[in-house]
Amino acid sequence: MDARCARAQLDAPLIHPNWIWFRAQATLAIEQDRSLGPMSALEPFGTGLSVAVFGASGGIGRALTDILQSDISVERVYALSRTEPEGLGEKSTGIAFDMLDEASIAEAATVIAKAGPLHLAIIATGFLHDDTVGPEKRSQDLNSKNMEHLFRINTIGPALIAKHVFPLLAKDRRSVFAALSARVGSISDNKLGGWHCYRASKAALNMVIRTLSIEMAYRNQHSICVALHPGTVDTQLSEPFRGNLPAEKVFTPVDAATQLLEVMAGLSPKDTGGFFAWDGQKIPY
Numbered sequence: 001m002d003a004r005c006a007r008a009q010l011d012a013p014l015i016h017p018n019w020i021w022f023r024a025q026a027t028l029a030i031e032q033d034r035s036l037g038p039m040s041a042l043e044p045f046g047t048g049l050s051v052a053v054f055g056a057s058g059g060i061g062r063a064l065t066d067i068l069q070s071d072i073s074v075e076r077v078y079a080l081s082r083t084e085p086e087g088l089g090e091k092s093t094g095i096a097f098d099m100l101d102e103a104s105i106a107e108a109a110t111v112i113a114k115a116g117p118l119h120l121a122i123i124a125t126g127f128l129h130d131d132t133v134g135p136e137k138r139s140q141d142l143n144s145k146n147m148e149h150l151f152r153i154n155t156i157g158p159a160l161i162a163k164h165v166f167p168l169l170a171k172d173r174r175s176v177f178a179a180l181s182a183r184v185g186s187i188s189d190n191k192l193g194g195w196h197c198y199r200a201s202k203a204a205l206n207m208v209i210r211t212l213s214i215e216m217a218y219r220n221q222h223s224i225c226v227a228l229h230p231g232t233v234d235t236q237l238s239e240p241f242r243g244n245l246p247a248e249k250v251f252t253p254v255d256a257a258t259q260l261l262e263v264m265a266g267l268s269p270k271d272t273g274g275f276f277a278w279d280g281q282k283i284p285y
């Protein structure tokens, strides 16, 4: 696969010409409103929120954690990761867990349950490559061990988190369960091929989310359960595949996290089960 192809796989964001102008206006409006007092990115959720970020040590997960810690509507942040993130604020509790170990997920849920209902759970974990494993260019590169690992992190882990976290979500008000997926997991969008396992693991994650959303709606009619695509973000996960993509097409983790929170705040229960991009647009499965 050439560099052009690899970049396209990462879903270089399609920036509408008016987008930059809109963002500038929005930033200006936010700055003006700040003079009236502190604001919350999560206003539709109400106040006194408990939120959990799984994968708080990752590029996007850490940025989400930091933004949520400083949001006035948020009372408590659970920052979950394999190793406890450093420098968490007073509102935050670091909890260790491993996607590959269900008992650790169950134990983390027990800690969260002690402080009452959860209003927002975000799964920001994910795996694409490490020193030994990388995305396949062709079917000859497929390897069952690597495939199993990707599915365990990208698909099975989020499903097990739902198993243990669903009972903790608020039942009488807005509650959101969101997993970071990737546009390459869209079956109808797949025109390039390659990246077999990552694509398949995210497509399967999307189905897991869709199925969970139906169950979640039975428990709480105000619930929202979605898959989200963050765009191409400057993290270690995307680093080897960004090629010479122009800087303005790669989001910083803080921009990506801000955009994802805006999307989550803008969703309503009728959107549950959907797959949404960083700009709020619905992605077809």
Ligand SMILES: NC(=O)c1ccc[n+]([C@@H]2O[C@H](COP(=O)([O-])OP(=O)(O)OC[C@H]3O[C@@H](n4cnc5c(N)ncnc54)[C@H](OP(=O)(O)O)[C@@H]3O)[C@@H](O)[C@H]2O)c1
Pocket: 010, 054, 055, 056, 057, 058, 059, 060, 061, 081, 082, 083, 097, 098, 099, 100, 124, 125, 126, 127, 153, 180, 181, 182, 183, 229, 230, 231, 232, 233, 234, 235, 236, 237, 238
């Ligand atoms: N970056 C992009 O351009 C991009 C584009 C599309 C979609 N996404 C999706 O966005 C999500 C976040 O990606 P990112 O860019 O922030 O990646 P990242 O910086 O590599 O973060 C990945 C996170 O997953 C965690 N993780 C991996 N294996 C784990 C395990 N066994 N148990 C617990 N946690 C584990 C990592 O924990 P450790 O720190 O312990 O390794 C880390 O917190 C992923 O689902 C990714 O597929 C990213």
